[in-house]
Amino acid sequence: MGETITLQRLLEMQRKVWNFKINADQETTELVAREQLKSFGQISRIGALIALPLTIYALVLLFTHANVGFIATACFYISISAFVSVRNFRRQAKLDIDTADWESILKDIRVESIISSIGFSCVLAIPVAFGQVPYSLDIAILAMGGLVVGGFVFGSVPRAQTYNLSITTICYAGAFIAADGLGGISTAILLVFFAICIDYIYRMFFFNFVQRHLHAAKQKDAAETVRLLLHDYAEQSSDWLWEVDADLLIVNPSARFATAVDMEIRDLRNLPLIDLFEDSTERNQLAQSLASGKAFRDIHVPIKIHGQECWWKLSGRRIKTADGESQHIRGVAADITSAKKAEARVAHLAHFDSLTDLPNRALFNQSLQRSIARMKNDQNLAVLYLDLDHFKAINDTLGHGAGDLVLKAVANRLEKNIGIEDVVARLGGDEFAVSLRNVDSREEVMRVAANIIEKLSEPVMVEGQPVTTGVSIGIALAPDCGKDGEELIKHADIALYHAKENGRGCASMFERSMHEAVQDRRNIEMDLRAALKRNELELYYQPLVNIDSNETIGYEALLRWNHSKKGMIMPDVFIPVAEDTGLIVPLGEWVVRSALHEVAKWPEHLSVAVNLSPTQMRSPNLVPTIINALAATGVAPHRLELEITESVLMNDNQSNVELLHKIRSLGVRIALDDFGTGYSSLNYLRSFPFDKIKIDRCFVDEVDSREDCRAIIRAVTGLASSLGMVTTAEGVERSDQLSQLKEEGCMQVQGYLFSKAVPAVHVEGRVADSATSEMKLTEIGEQTAAPKRIKVPKKIRRRKTG
Template identity: 85%
Template sequence: MGETITLQRLLEMQKKVWNFKISADHETTELVAREQLKSFGQISRIGALIALPLTIYAMIMLFAHADLTFIVTASFYVAIVAFLSVRNFFRQLKLDPDTVDYKEAIKNIHIESIISSAGFSCVLAIPVAFGQIPYSLDIAILAMGGLVVGGFVFGSIPRAQTYNLSITTLCYVVAFLVAKGSGGISTAILLVFFALCIDYIYRLFFFNFVQRHMHAAKLKNSAETVRLLLNDYAEQSSDWLWEVDGEHLIVNPSARFATAVDMEIRDLRNLPLVDLFEESTERNLLAQCLSSGKTFRDIHVPIKIDGQECWWKLSGRHIKTATGESSHIRGVAADITSAKKAEERVAHLAHFDSLTDLPNRALFNQSLQRSIGRMKAGQKLAVLYLDLDHFKTINDTLGHGAGDIVLKAVASRLEKNIGIEDVVARLGGDEFAVSLRNVESDQDIRQTAQNLIDILSEPVMVEGQPVAIGVSIGIALAQEYGDDAEQLIKHADIALYHAKENGRGCASVFERYMHEAVQDRRNIEMDLRSALKRNELELYYQPLVNIETNESIGYEALLRWHHPEKGMIMPDVFIPVAEDTGLIVQLGEWVVRSALYEVAKWPEHLSVAVNLSPAQMRSPNLMPTIINALAATGVAPHRLELEITESVLMNDNQSNVELLHKIRSLGVRIALDDFGTGYSSLNYLRSFPFDKIKIDRCFVDEVDSREDCRAIIRAVTGLASSLGMVTTAEGVERSDQLSQLKEEGCVQVQGYLFSKAVPANNIKGRAEPTGNIEADVGEIGKKSAKVSRATPLRKGRRRKTG
């Protein structure tokens, strides 16, 4: 087994030698190549001296045996090759291998190898082939000598060596075979074998040559790296050596150590080491370590240098001598001031907001919990949870830089207008919190909150321009609602939500019913998420009546929820929750698909109206939903009417107008709902050519008793008529209202006077369904693009309850 392994290793070694190529980076490859040139330059001089007697002997044999033609030709050729060799010899003497173009130099050596081997071989090989020189042992020895000398001279450059050996061997083999015929075969074979052996031997030398120089290059690079590192350390290191005697007095202070402590060397001698540092527990620890006599590491000690506080890290141990341990202690000191400050900065950022430098949520919670724990009987503590009103609008319109300026201004105002013992924090985004300690009464708390609202409502100057801001505040009292900081903040957040629901810019104190309301909303949200899957939603339809004929011309689709436990839930309960959570997008798409599926069963003259929320208008899935539902049900596009409110156009006006134009290009009609309740309704009529204007019920309620209501309706109907739009009056409940609306020129009406919203089965002329409506609607839904998640909204459009 051992012999087999040795043979295998030998074969592998031979393979490496024959197929060896330099595989290294450019710098190492160039280094090896230049070493090849140096080696060739040295060896070629010796090779020239060795080749000289061989050439002389060859010429003697020519003069002894060959005729004049061969002698003259060979002499002339040898003279030319000799001249070139001498010239190259002197060129090699002047050549600097470190600066010459090494690629070009090696290429020239290849050419020289070919010329010299062909020249010197042919001097004897041609006369032998033509019988001018008798075939003899001398000729074979000269041939082998030529191989040895050629391999020796060109051995450091493998390709040149191969050219030389191959050409020399080929010339002599041909000469032997021509001169002796089959009798020269054995000599030719031996010569080829001898050439291969020489080639392998010199290739092995070259292999070792390259390995040696590559290893030297690596060592050189490593040594250079170490040298650079050592120089860098010596120049930039902040470490200093120190030494103290048995009394812990400084001995042999170095110049660098004296510079580091900003003192003279003479002042440092015999000074107690601990006296360099500031009074602190860390300095006491250093004194204990020095007295203990034990090795110590990484003791951080404060030190004043040039009036500034710095930090050093010290390590030390007793000096060992030939006779044992000395009483002296030697160690190293390093300046870690930057690292210490960075560590303090990280610790600061862990508890403070980076923008406003106020305590963050974690630190506020800890502080609040400590304050709660220290509360005494009869003491009051309150948490104010603040949220800036419409802060997102500032970021969107003026940029985040302006938003940061506003946040800093708010933080500054809060800090200046709270008590010394009170704590203000930024919880994140535009949310802040204040803990009021030792307040005397609930009235004081409310007054403080109102004062903060007034102060924070003052404009903030951003780049010379005033920016209006506002704030809503939720209040929770610790004495009344538990002693847990997280729970108190949660209650304040609930109260804040209540304040925002009540119109913003106000304060609201937490009460139990608010928590119950939040729980109810959360339960509604959870049930609503699965209501679609459980087929609990249903569309009711309220007729749109032509005021002249008293006939239904279409219906408005109104959503109902059949809850398995709570029964029928009206939209005014669950639609706000859907808008806050983003579920309104999914519900709205279901309404569009279901309404179109239903209208496909109605007589052709009936249409259906569907309300769109602002969130649906922002959904990229709205257009695919409408197109796919129309295609799947086969309903003519003009039978679908989409109703939007002014709030849709208020947000991202241009984008929404473009989307409405795309929807209208399908043939779908667009109606402006709740007309007259916004602040710029006429501008919206100019921005988009609506098909219909729906007059809000607030004008219809008293149209039969108030002249101003009649005047408004008269103006709206006249305006709509001139613009080619239809008018529909909502909420008609009395015949007197109907008569007045007819007199004022209204075209369509809807309301309880004609019918409440009814299930689809009650619609006159409706065809009986052929299958499960929910299954069919679900199939339509699968053809729509995947529903996008909408961003939850605080405020959405008002959904009709019908």
């Protein structure tokens, strides 16, 4: 279907080209005709130059082969054609296209095309027909040349072009047939075909020529319409026109212009345009553009109107007249105040924090870099990296609205407690930064930091309620700690981490050793990630002893890391790293699976205790991991005891309590570890019925020497007994401690007095089943942490409380 449409369009175009006529009004027809004359005058001169070598070559052939009579006849025809060409040349030289009688001249051109084509064709056609010049390839080429040159010269006047091509073709075709008889018919036919093609090609050129000028005529009409519409533009448009003379004084001010600038028209006349605008670099740019006389676009200039700063956008160019370019400059102006304000707002948001209106990280970095570049040799600069202590608790308990009010108050206090040349910024979240320029000493920086800590520790009133937060600060000095902004911020961040490690609410100055500690921590993290794959982790077990019978009733699983190069690494080194990086979740899952696979080899009366971190409690894989491990090993759920600290219940209390109930419903026992060291232990005992309370070693250490420790343990054991909970004292190292604990009613103990943590092979009564003992830790780790829903055996679902 597409090909048919294309063919139809092609045929339609063919008809238009062959039968083209100008269907336009008299004015447009005259415009096209005068353009024809202009084009013919330019091309005919070039055509005469092209025809000259062809004529000379034709005369050479005649003088070589023809007799005197034919040469004389040829010269006669050439003289006539030359006369016509010269006449045409002289006429075109004197012709005034705009006033000439174009209809008469076009007729003359058509007549000239007939005369010139007869003259130039007969020069060779007659001698060839009578055998005076041999019929050859040269003659055919000359005939083709005559067609091309004739079509080229008269192409802008289609009828003259057709006359010229037709006469030339007939003359040479007749000569070929006369000279070669039947043999010349094919050449004549070919010549006719070429003539038709050339005629069509030049008609197509003329068709495009006319279409182009018709389009130009329409554009001229449109331009005129625009000119008429512009007549009322200055009064009705949202923009307005302005014009200045050669001295750049305002001329012809419109009412719209006067209204926009809030002045009278008479006051605007002969006023320098540049005087309207505020002194600025943009005004200087406008003045330079006006003075240069060159066209300009979209220059933004500030202007005061009604006492408020506004912005105009101006474009202008010199006025063109019939006599040439005028010295006047005319342009258009538009009020872009709203757009400029929006642009300024966007720029502000890109560099300032939307909540506190402090500089953001990007602007702080730029400012810091500039300050460093301007530092003199005897100057110091300090960067303070601040992080609010326990800010998350404010958001969690009081909501983000309260948190936002605290952040605003912190920003306000920081701005009030730094120097005029210093910069404070909000880097994101509850992190802030301060750059102190030109500080004298470390002591001065520490005094400023101490003052900030004091001010930020004061309560903030939120909806009538005092909210207290603290701050930790890390400090880096330039040039001692670096000469680059990013490096200083990084070192201040490292110092901040050190301040948090030292208990928060303090300031720490960066030292090179801190960077090494961070590197060590990073190395531990990388090695720890590989430790799971390299089977470097191992569980040690510390016995849990019944204080009355002195028998071992279970073990606590304690994680050890047997590094391939560094040897045994204790948990207090790598567990904090695992907590901070989130590695504690896969480590914890591995511990649960490994401990249950191990306890499956022990006698039935022995249980195993595993510690859970707060991060593990937030993992969705915790319950599926426990269920899968119990089902895979066949261990009774009551033989697994999970120990949690009070910090687990501090964060997201209700959610964690529900999770503990879900785990306990499996039959797994739950113990509260490090009891008495938190904030509200009694409340936690009320919110969840723990199976066991573990008394922290800080009370056990001096139970044999201090009455207050004995009183606390006595109270805890009594409370636990009333609630039906077992009490376990950890860290027992001396027999006197054991005796005192037994006297105060403690039920279970563990510590070095009985045994240190030992590898699994030292557990008494352990059965080394070959199929189980040969299982690698990697095989344990490969068990899915998020299994499909499984059916829990009845013995696992049955709740055990013993």
